[in-house]
Amino acid sequence: MASSSGASTEVDEAPAGIGIMSTRLRRRRLLRWLIVAPFFAYVTGFLLIPTGEVVLQAFRTQSGSFSFSGMHLLTEPQTVSAFEQTIKLSLITAVAGGLLGLFVAQATLSRGIPGWLRPVLTTFSGVASNFAGVPLAFAFIATIGSTGVITLWFKHLGLDLYGHGFTVYGLTGLSLTYIYFQFPLMILIILPALEGVRREWREAATSVGATPLQFWRFVGFPLLLPSILGAVVLLFGNAFSAYATPYALTSGYINLVPVLIGEFLNGDLASEPQLGSALAFGMIVVIGFAVLIYALLQRRTAKWLR
Amino acid sequence: MAALKRFPLWSWFWLLFAAAYFLLPLYATLEFSLQTGAHSYGLGWYGTIIHDPEFRHSLLFSLRLALETVALSLVLMIPTVYGIHLWLPSARPVVEFISVLPFVVPPIALAVGVIGLFQGVPWFISSTQLLALLYVIQALPFTYRALDAGMSALDLHTLSDAAKSVGASWPKTLWHVVLPNLRTAVLAASFLTIAIVLGEYTISSLLLFNTFAVYIQHIGRTEAYSAAALAILSFGFTWVAMLAIFVLTRGRASRRPIAMVR
Incomplete structure (x- = not known):
C-alpha cells in the first residue's frame, strides 16, 4: 500500500507536457489495483469483519453497550x-x-x-x-x-x-x-x-x-x-x-x-x-x-x- | 559398533512404529465395520449405509460444496496472485499475511462471528452458498501457497511480455499462457480443498447444515458399526484425493500443499 502512494506522487510530479500519458498511467495503475480488489473485499466480508464481530461481541452486553x-x-x-x-x-x-x-x-x-x-x-x-x-x-x-x-x-x-x-x-x-x-x-x-x-x-x-x-x-x-x-x-x-x-x-x-x-x-x-x-x-x-x-x-x- | 551402524535399527524401529500407529486404527475400524454378528463377517453395514437416502444426499451436498469452493477459490485467487506477482509486489506481504489469518482464527471462532453478524439475516445464514463462501476462507492458506509457489516457479514477466508482444491482453495471457503452466499447482490445491470440504464438520454443524461429516456424526450417535463403515469410506475419499496430489506433484514435494484445518 505504501508504494502505491509513492507511485502516484511520481506520476503527479511528471512535467505537464506528458499529462495525457500520466492519466493513462494512472488509469492503468488503478486497473492493477482493481485486479486484487475482489480479494480484499472478500476477506474483509468473510474473515475480517466476522473476526471483528467476535472481538466486539466479547466486549458488549446484549443491549449493545460496552461491558467486561x-x-x-x-x-x-x-x-x-x-x-x-x-x-x-x-x-x-x-x-x-x-x-x-x-x-x-x-x-x-x-x-x-x-x-x-x-x-x-x-x-x-x-x-x-x-x-x-x-x-x-x-x-x-x-x-x-x-x-x-x-x-x-x-x-x-x-x-x-x-x-x-x-x-x-x-x-x-x-x-x-x-x-x-x-x-x-x-x-x-x-x-x-x-x-x-x-x-x-x-x-x-x-x-x-x-x-x-x-x-x-x-x-x-x-x-x-x-x-x-x-x-x-x-x-x-x-x-x-x-x-x-x-x-x-x-x-x-x-x-x-x-x-x-x-x-x-x-x-x-x-x-x-x-x-x-x-x-x-x-x-x-x-x-x-x-x-x-x-x-x-x-x-x-x-x-x-x- | 561399525557392524551395528550398517543396519539402521532405530530408523526401522521408528518407521515400523509409525506404520503401526497409522494402520492399526484402520485395521480395527475395518474389522469393526465388517462385524455382522458375534463371529460372522460381511458387508451388511455398508449395504445399510448405501441404501440410506440421507447418505447419498449428504455426500452429494458435500461434493457440490467442494466443487463450488474449488471454483470460487480459483476465480478469486488466480487473478489476485497473478496481479501481485506481476504488478503489485508491494501488496504481496499483505496478501500473504491475510492468507495465514484463517489459521489464527479457528473455524469455530469464524462460525461464532458469522452467526453473530448474520443472525438478523435468516435467508443468508440458512443459504448453502454461505457455507461455500466460508470454506473458501478455510482453503485460503493453502490455495494461496500453492498458487504463489506455482507462479514463483514461472518467469511471469518474460511470459507476459512475450504474450503482450503478440498482442494478447492480460486476461488472455492468464488463461492461455499462465494457467496451463500452473496446472499442477491448481489441481493439487483443488484436491486438497475437496478432501477438506468433504470432512468439514465444525462450521456446517454449527450453521445447521446436513453435510457428509454431520451425517456421519449423526449415524455415530446410534450406530457404532455403521459409523465405522462410514469412517472407512471417508478414509477412502481422503486417500483418493491425496493419491491424486501425489501423482500430480511427483518428485516435487515442496509444491505439495499442506492443510491444517481441523
Missing part, C-alpha cells in the same frame, strides 16, 4: 479449566506428535533405508493428517473404545484397559487420537527442513573428526531447532482449534474450549452470544500468540537455510 461481562466469563473456574485442559492437550500432542514425526522423518533419510519409502511415507502422511474430525473419532472408538478391537486384544492378553481407568473419552484417549493427525503433519512440515541439512555440513564435520552424535549435538540440532520449534507451534495451534474430533469422540462431554463454544452456540442461540464470543476471542488470543512465536522463529530459520 464476557471477560468475566473467562475468569470463571469452568472456563479456566477448559483453557487449561485445551492447552495441556495441545501441548502434549504437539510435543509427542512433533518428536515422533521428527524421528520418523529423520529415519527415512538415514543410510540403509530404501529410497522408495520416502514418497510412500509422505503420501501416507498427507492422508493421515487430513483424516481428522468425525471419521477419525469413530475410527478410534472402534480401536480403543470400550469394545474396540485393540481393547479386546488386550483383554485376551489379560489386561483390562477400561478396568484400569483408561477411556478413549478422556485426555489420554483424546491425546492418542490427536497424535494420529499430529505426527504425520510434523513429517510433512519437517521433512523439507531435514533434507535441507546439507551433506557438505556433515562431511565438513566428519572431516574434522566429529562423530555423528557430535554433528547433531553441535551443528544439526542447533540449525534445525527453530524449524522444529516452529513446527511444534503449528501443531499446537492445530490441536488447539480442533472441534470435530473431540466433539464426536466424547459427544461433547469434555471440557475443552472449542466444545464449550459449540455448547453455547448449539444451545439457545440468542441467549448470551457474548459468552461464545468471549471464549472465541480467548482462542484467537492464544493462537495469535503461538503464531507470533512461529513467525519470529521462522524468520531466524530462513536466514540459516538460505
Whole structure:
C-alpha cells in the first residue's frame, strides 16, 4: 500500500507536457489495483469483519453497550479449566506428535533405508493428517473404545484397559487420537527442513573428526531447532482449534474450549452470544500468540537455510 | 559398533512404529465395520449405509460444496496472485499475511462471528452458498501457497511480455499462457480443498447444515458399526484425493500443499 502512494506522487510530479500519458498511467495503475480488489473485499466480508464481530461481541452486553461481562466469563473456574485442559492437550500432542514425526522423518533419510519409502511415507502422511474430525473419532472408538478391537486384544492378553481407568473419552484417549493427525503433519512440515541439512555440513564435520552424535549435538540440532520449534507451534495451534474430533469422540462431554463454544452456540442461540464470543476471542488470543512465536522463529530459520 | 551402524535399527524401529500407529486404527475400524454378528463377517453395514437416502444426499451436498469452493477459490485467487506477482509486489506481504489469518482464527471462532453478524439475516445464514463462501476462507492458506509457489516457479514477466508482444491482453495471457503452466499447482490445491470440504464438520454443524461429516456424526450417535463403515469410506475419499496430489506433484514435494484445518 505504501508504494502505491509513492507511485502516484511520481506520476503527479511528471512535467505537464506528458499529462495525457500520466492519466493513462494512472488509469492503468488503478486497473492493477482493481485486479486484487475482489480479494480484499472478500476477506474483509468473510474473515475480517466476522473476526471483528467476535472481538466486539466479547466486549458488549446484549443491549449493545460496552461491558467486561464476557471477560468475566473467562475468569470463571469452568472456563479456566477448559483453557487449561485445551492447552495441556495441545501441548502434549504437539510435543509427542512433533518428536515422533521428527524421528520418523529423520529415519527415512538415514543410510540403509530404501529410497522408495520416502514418497510412500509422505503420501501416507498427507492422508493421515487430513483424516481428522468425525471419521477419525469413530475410527478410534472402534480401536480403543470400550469394545474396540485393540481393547479386546488386550483383554485376551489379560489386561483390562477400561478396568484400569483408561477411556478413549478422556485426555489420554483424546491425546492418542490427536497424535494420529499430529505426527504425520510434523513429517510433512519437517521433512523439507531435514533434507535441507546439507551433506557438505556433515562431511565438513566428519572431516574434522566429529562423530555423528557430535554433528547433531553441535551443528544439526542447533540449525534445525527453530524449524522444529516452529513446527511444534503449528501443531499446537492445530490441536488447539480442533472441534470435530473431540466433539464426536466424547459427544461433547469434555471440557475443552472449542466444545464449550459449540455448547453455547448449539444451545439457545440468542441467549448470551457474548459468552461464545468471549471464549472465541480467548482462542484467537492464544493462537495469535503461538503464531507470533512461529513467525519470529521462522524468520531466524530462513536466514540459516538460505 | 561399525557392524551395528550398517543396519539402521532405530530408523526401522521408528518407521515400523509409525506404520503401526497409522494402520492399526484402520485395521480395527475395518474389522469393526465388517462385524455382522458375534463371529460372522460381511458387508451388511455398508449395504445399510448405501441404501440410506440421507447418505447419498449428504455426500452429494458435500461434493457440490467442494466443487463450488474449488471454483470460487480459483476465480478469486488466480487473478489476485497473478496481479501481485506481476504488478503489485508491494501488496504481496499483505496478501500473504491475510492468507495465514484463517489459521489464527479457528473455524469455530469464524462460525461464532458469522452467526453473530448474520443472525438478523435468516435467508443468508440458512443459504448453502454461505457455507461455500466460508470454506473458501478455510482453503485460503493453502490455495494461496500453492498458487504463489506455482507462479514463483514461472518467469511471469518474460511470459507476459512475450504474450503482450503478440498482442494478447492480460486476461488472455492468464488463461492461455499462465494457467496451463500452473496446472499442477491448481489441481493439487483443488484436491486438497475437496478432501477438506468433504470432512468439514465444525462450521456446517454449527450453521445447521446436513453435510457428509454431520451425517456421519449423526449415524455415530446410534450406530457404532455403521459409523465405522462410514469412517472407512471417508478414509477412502481422503486417500483418493491425496493419491491424486501425489501423482500430480511427483518428485516435487515442496509444491505439495499442506492443510491444517481441523
